[in-house]
Amino acid sequence: MTIEKTKAFVLKANPYRESSCLLYLYSERHGLVHGIAKGVRRKKSGLPCLERGFLAELLLYARPHRDLHTLAGISILDFFPNVRTDLHKNAVRDMAFEVIIKTMSTDAPHPDVFSYLAGFLFRLETLPPQRCFPAMAWQFLYDFSSLMGFGPNIDTCVLCGRPFAETSGAHLLLESGTCECVECSRRAPAHGTFLPAAVLASLSDAAGADHAPESRRISAADARRIIHLFARFCQYHFQTSSDFKSIDFLDSLLRAPAAARAAEPACWTPR
Ligand SMILES: [Zn+2]
CATH class of the missing domain: 1.20.1440.120 (Recombination protein O, C-terminal domain)
Structure with a gap:
């Protein structure tokens, strides 16, 4: 597994299980990636709510040959109001x-x-x-x-x-x-x-x-x-x-x- 910081556009954001989000991202370093942002929908998480169209910076825990990566350390750089x-x-x-x-x-x-x-x-x-x-x-x-x-x-x-x-x-x-x-x-x-x-x-x-x-x-x-x-x-x-x-x-x-x-x-x- 590699951990990389990358910028990425949120192309699609779907709720996933209880409190997570399934994100389709276009990232600077990996191109199109699918990932799970765990716990971001939990009210007390203090994490930013992600929407389609946002530009974020995040940590991508990339597992080779896996479809879904893990996303963490998300911050929003621009939300294009x-x-x-x-x-x-x-x-x-x-x-x-x-x-x-x-x-x-x-x-x-x-x-x-x-x-x-x-x-x-x-x-x-x-x-x-x-x-x-x-x-x-x-x-x-x-x-x-x-x-x-x-x-x-x-x-x-x-x-x-x-x-x-x-x-x-x-x-x-x-x-x-x-x-x-x-x-x-x-x-x-x-x-x-x-x-x-x-x-x-x-x-x-x-x-x-x-x-x-x-x-x-x-x-x-x-x-x-x-x-x-x-x-x-x-x-x-x-x-x-x-x-x-x-x-x-x-x-x-x-x-x-x-x-x-x-x-x-x-x-x-x-x-
Ligand atoms: Zn001609």
């Missing part, structure tokens, strides 16, 4: 966490994913809600697939090699992870799914503009289509058969009357 209380930010965060839980193996360290997650949650916490939802949902799916080594090439057309024009969008071919420009796709349709220029811009513009121009606006219907497309892309390339349930919730938020009203004529602003 804005994400915690905003329904839309919450929904984007929960989707990211579900994708990680369902696609990554446990005890396989991936420090890039940990630091990406830290930056992602910081942006969710600090940016205004309309810049987080829904654009950060497809942003996560795209960034995460890129981090894991199979992100789609959204820079140049796979057929003619030209970079995509700022105003015309591209067709994404799910299986190959390549894109075709509008002209090539018209000449020889390959049944790719259309990505509007605004979506391409939101993905390649890492810095993100403070005020996205009119041309960057995306309708609620398009937003739903793009989130489903990138979710299917991840499922296909991670070879996972289980659905991401949190996508249905994002979908319902985008179908809600308030979202539909806000989307008239078309005003979801990516990033």
Whole structure:
């Protein structure tokens, strides 16, 4: 058994037996880990109550070849209050966490994913809600697939090699992870799914503009289509058969009357 101090994001927290908690963590040093925090639900324990979305520092008593590790010495470093209380930010965060839980193996360290997650949650916490939802949902799916080594090439057309024009969008071919420009796709349709220029811009513009121009606006219907497309892309390339349930919730938020009203004529602003 090894004992290590590590930082970790709480991806999921379930009650366990009388007074303990079963935690799904994304840790800095071990990647995805499952662990038991004993006695944390006991009233007099004096231990912090752990919730999904918190960043904690803890001691991980890791037993090789075991699914469940023991967690102790837990302290909370950040509880991301804005994400915690905003329904839309919450929904984007929960989707990211579900994708990680369902696609990554446990005890396989991936420090890039940990630091990406830290930056992602910081942006969710600090940016205004309309810049987080829904654009950060497809942003996560795209960034995460890129981090894991199979992100789609959204820079140049796979057929003619030209970079995509700022105003015309591209067709994404799910299986190959390549894109075709509008002209090539018209000449020889390959049944790719259309990505509007605004979506391409939101993905390649890492810095993100403070005020996205009119041309960057995306309708609620398009937003739903793009989130489903990138979710299917991840499922296909991670070879996972289980659905991401949190996508249905994002979908319902985008179908809600308030979202539909806000989307008239078309005003979801990516990033
Ligand atoms: Zn082309």
